[in-house]
Amino acid sequence: MAIKKAHAQTPLDTLRSDLEGEDRFCRERAHYRYVPPRPATYGDLDLDPRIAEVLAARGMERVYAHQAEGVAAARRGEHVVAMTPTASGKSLIYNLPVLEAALADPEARALYVFPLKGLEQDQVGGLDALMEALDLHPEPGPRERTPVRGAEVYDGDTPGHRRTKIRQRLPTALFTNPDMLHLGLLPHHDKWAKLFANLRYVVVDEIHTYRGVFGSHAAQVFRRLRRVARHYGSEPQFIACSATIANPGELAESLLGVSCTAVTDSGAPSGGKHFYFVNPQASPYTTATDLFLRCLETGLKSIAFTRARRATELVYQWAAERGGALAERISPYRAGFLPGERRAIEQRLFSGELDGVISTSALELGVDIGELDACVLVGYPGSVASTWQRAGRVGRRGEDAVIFLVAGNDALDQYFMRHPETFFERSHEAVVVDPANPRLLGQHLPCAAAELPLGADDPVYIGDDPDGFRGALADLEAGGDLRREGAAWYSALPGPQRAVGIRSIGPAFRILDEAGKPLGDLDGDRVLREAFPGAVYLHRGRNHRILELNLEGRYAVARPEKVHYYTRALSDEDTEVREVRRRRRGNRLIPHWGDLRITRRVTGYERRRTNDGKRIGTHNLDLPPTTFDTEGLWLPVTGAAQSAVREAGGDLPGALHAAEHAIIKMLPLFALCDATDVGGVSYPLFPPLGGPAIFVYDGYEGGIGFSRRGFETLGDWLTATLHALRACPCQAGCPSCVQDPQCGNANEPLDKGGAVALLAHWLGSAPPDRSRGVS
Known part of the structure; x- marks a missing residue:
């Protein structure tokens, strides 16, 4: 009789078995789904023997079907956009045409544009190694200690002497970002005449990140690039790449202004994914930290994604305190770290020196950080597309991986915990830019x-x-x-x-220690809310207190301090209606959309205990206001609507404030945005309208279409908001429905029942029954 060989238990098997045997995890598990593995499909592609030999030496003897399709389209002279999952080898689709052009014509040039500096640094080394193997490096000049390579980075971190050398001895491939293209290359195109005259390819990677105001600015920059190239006699081909979104072809054409061939069927293999939805009974940060440490202790290389810098630092701090010997093998990673810090963390993770990293969305993109086994999402990332992008960072060896989506108290987190099938059935969101804005x-x-x-x-x-x-x-x-x-x-x-700031933020501020040493950066839009005098600033797991904020010098001074509280800004704002551009006539609600002017002022801050969030102090501040013009919608509250709130036993100011919070929380279901991309304010009396009103506006100068999208889908948007409020089991209101941790008025006043009554009146729905709660 044949003896069946026992299957060896993997670390992932051990982790799942241990967790599923624990009562607490089973109580908190809201959903489990296994996404099966997918085998590779290959394509045929005739390669120059020299290129084939170099690729084979790196283990690439066959190309995936999407790689063959994309390269073939580029060879036909078409503009191309490739949309396949993370780690599917999209870079070969643009690197192969660039290498072929360089072998055929040594004067041919390529421009690589990445949205973030870290992506440039990650990609340039791989392409340069291929060029060196193909003997495509420029001949070094006499006595050149650091000759120009075949691929070079030219961005804000490039030293001045190196910039001069790169301009004088132009590499085959120049790596940059939209900011340097906007501020450095295009205004001084005469210094780059050789580049633009011989420009064969423009590579634009990670185009799904070009959304909203940044994407619309970048669309203008790419149009200026095409004008300059045409002036020097070239018509470069664009090759763009994207993570999975609903509209890659439409986005590429809007962004670049050219018609593109879309390559969307991935031939790359992928391992199976065990997907757990976890709705913690305690703090989501505590639960996420526990899961992250459990993964590491089991031997799984892991990444945890948070939604904010502060959360990244807190989870790292707690994991380091509780991880024992593991503390030396984990690190935080986020925007605001200095470039050298980011590169060092990436290299330690790639080399295996680190077993785990806690990151904001900064590592969501294609920086090569090696092979990972487990992903902990600390809160819903804000979109289906971003969730899968982050989940795609694990399971790169074709083996199974595990993803934990740990819900926060936010409305969308709880929405998917209660309706998990909606997440898996929901299509990826479309990314929209407006080049004609x-x-x-x-x-x-x-x-x-x-x-x-x-x-x-x-x-x-x-x-x-x-x-x-x-x-x-x-x-x-x-x-x-x-x-x-x-x-x-x-x-x-x-x-x-x-x-013109293409990311629509104020000038960057430098965070310094008392000796003047840089700790990090903070953009001008956030500095008044996060680096005011007295604010607690977290950096690499250590608390610092802001001693000074110098607005003219654009810096803040911080001192390390052991404190057991965090700070939250308090603010007020004024709203001015500048122009009504659209309105709808209805019996119960007459919504408007148009141009607004918003004036914000940070008036003070709260100190809250870290362990339980209890307020322990309030302090006043005297900071200058900020004013910007934007687009927004406003919902006047008629006398009948006010009566409906009062008849339900509601407090009108609290009802308006709660409804405003809840409406904003649900907008990302209908517009690909974060809740922080939009703002809102409610008025028990708004004199220009002669009554109460709720305003929701784009949080960017000039507006970018988020509120317009909400206006267009207002009925569905308000209906989803009402359903979310009624489904939430709390009585008085909680962070899952009407409380907002960023509220400038400290969530006072709020009346959930009154908000339900208001929305029900607007939608013609049954009013809430106070004897049975607010549902």
């Missing part, structure tokens, strides 16, 4: 005119919106930003690029 167009046309004169029939701009383009030229001329000479427009001011 008149405000952004008005900012970038002076930049384009400073680079090259503009004509009324400019082929790069005329295809988006001819009337809008010509109207913008006329408005800018009338406003003095452009001057006309004959049939051409020129910029009225030198260097207009410096006044």
Whole structure:
């Protein structure tokens, strides 16, 4: 009789067995699903023997089907966008055409554009190694100690002497980001004439990150790039790559302004994924820390993703305190770390020196950090696409991996805990940019005119919106930003690029210690809320207290201190309706959408205990206000709606405030945005309207379409909000429905029952029965 060989238990088997044998985990497990593995499918691709030999030496003897399809489209001269999962080998789709062009023509050049600096650094080494193996490095100059390589990074971290050398001895492939393209290369294109004259390919990776205001700005930068290249006689091909989204072709065409062939069927293999939804009875951060440590203790290399810098530092701090010997083998990772710190952490993780990392979304993108086995998501990432992108960071060896989605108290987290099948059945969100946005167009046309004169029939701009383009030229001329000479427009001011921030944030602030040593960076939009005098600032697991905030010098001074509390800013704001652009007529609700002016002021801050969140003190601040113009919608509250709230026993100010919070929490179901991308305010009396009103607005200068999307889907949006409030089992309101941890008024006042009554009145639904709670 044959003896069946026992299957050896893996560390993942051990972890799952231990967890599923624990009563607490079984109580907190809201859902489990196994996503089965997928085998590889291969394609045929004739390669130059030299390239084939170099790839084979690196273990790439066959190409996946999507790689073959993408390279074939590029060889036909088509613009290409490839959308396949994380770690599916998309980089070969753009590297192969670049290598083939370089072998055929030593003068051919390529420009690689990545949204973040870390991605440039990660990719440049791999391409340069291929170029060196193919003998594509430029000949070094006499006595050159650090010669220019075949692939070089040119960004804000590149030293000045190195920038000069790169311009003088141009590499085959130049790696940069949209910011340097906007501020460095395009305004000084005459210094890059050889690059633009010989530009064959423009690689744009991670295009799913180009959303909202950043994506719309970047769309303008890429149009300016096409103008400059055309001026020097080149028409480069674009090769773009994306994680899984609903509309890769549409996004690439909006972003780049060219028609693209979409490659969407992945041939790469993937391991199976054990997906657990966990709804903790205690703190989600405590539960996530426990799971992260359990994974590490079982021998699984792990990554934990949080939704905020502070959460990253807290989870790391707790894991290090409780991890014993593991503390030396884990690290935090987030934006705000200095470039050298980020590179060192990436290298330690890739080499195996680290077993685990706790990160914000900064490691969601394609930095190669080696092979990982477990992923802990500390809260729902905000979109289905981002959740799968983060989950795709594990299981790269074709083996099974485990993902824990640990729910926070936020409304969307709890929505999916109660309806997990909705997550797995829901399609990935679409990413939308607006290259014809008149405000952004008005900012970038002076930049384009400073680079090259503009004509009324400019082929790069005329295809988006001819009337809008010509109207913008006329408005800018009338406003003095452009001057006309004959049939051409020129910029009225030198260097207009410096006044345009393409990420729509204020200038970066440097966080310094008392000796002046840099600790990190914080963008200008966040500094008044997170680095005010007295604020607790976390860096690498250590608490620091902000001693000074210098707004003119753009820096804050921090001192390490052992404190057992955190701080939260308090603020107020004023709203001005500048123009009504759309309204709807209804019996119960007459919503409006249009232009708003928002003035915010941080008035003070709270100190809250770390262990239980209890408020232990409030302090006043005297900081300058910030004002910006944006788009938003507002919902006037009629007398009948006010009566409905009062008849239900509700407090009107609390009902408005609670409804405002709940509505904002549910917007990401209908617009690909984060709750922090939008703002809101409620008024028991808004004098210009003669009554109460709720406002929801885009949190960016000029607006970018989030509130417009909400206005277009208002009925479904309000219905989902009402369902979420009624489904939440709390009586008085909680973080899962109406409380907001970022509320500038410390969540006072709030009336959940009144909010339900208000929404029910607007939707013509049955009012709440107070005798049975608020449902």
